[in-house]
Amino acid sequence: MLTVHHLGKSQSERIVWLCEELGIPYALRHYTRDPVTILSPPELKALHPIGAAPVITEDGLVLAESAAIMEYILARHGGGRLAPGPQHPAFADYLYWFHFTNGTLQPAMGRMMILGRLNLPADNPVRQAMQGRLDRALGLVESRLAAVPWLAGQEFTAADIMIGFTLTTMRYFHPVDVTPYPAIRAYLQRIGGREAYRRAMAKGDPGMRLLLD
Known part of the structure; x- marks a missing residue:
């Protein structure tokens, strides 16, 4: 049995959502952040040395990293769904945007989150440079979604699924105003309209307000 080890308000929501979209059987085990540090509990480190979510276990396998887990589940359980193959005209676009989230957008948000906690002034050159990177990344997503309904x-x-967390729940850690991005806002409404997304969030983070606007 595939088991998803899920930490509340974390990238592991991607894995729960993927399983719901594919309609595959899985067990869901919840973990709670430390109330003081907001970090993962020791149980996750006991499961995998990195000590963070997501982690999956299946038939003796222990695998971490959300993108790796996504590719594993798609290859083992996807049956060709949700991942265009090499002969598909959207293959290159799929690869680019699948890796764009953790390669470009999320690191930009993460850096701004850390800089924000350092209370650097708005005119700090490092903060301005990192904000510029984030703005360019969001601008690229906006341009893409103004042209097509999905990435x-x-x-x-x-x-x-990869970018869904970054544009929604990640904003609990680094608030981003999406008001200037009408295509992204419309996209988030399309995501929120997916039954599998709603099921995943209700199972993984019940009661959490979904940042879809």
């Missing part, structure tokens, strides 16, 4: 093109794919 890879006309079809919903795992690339959309």
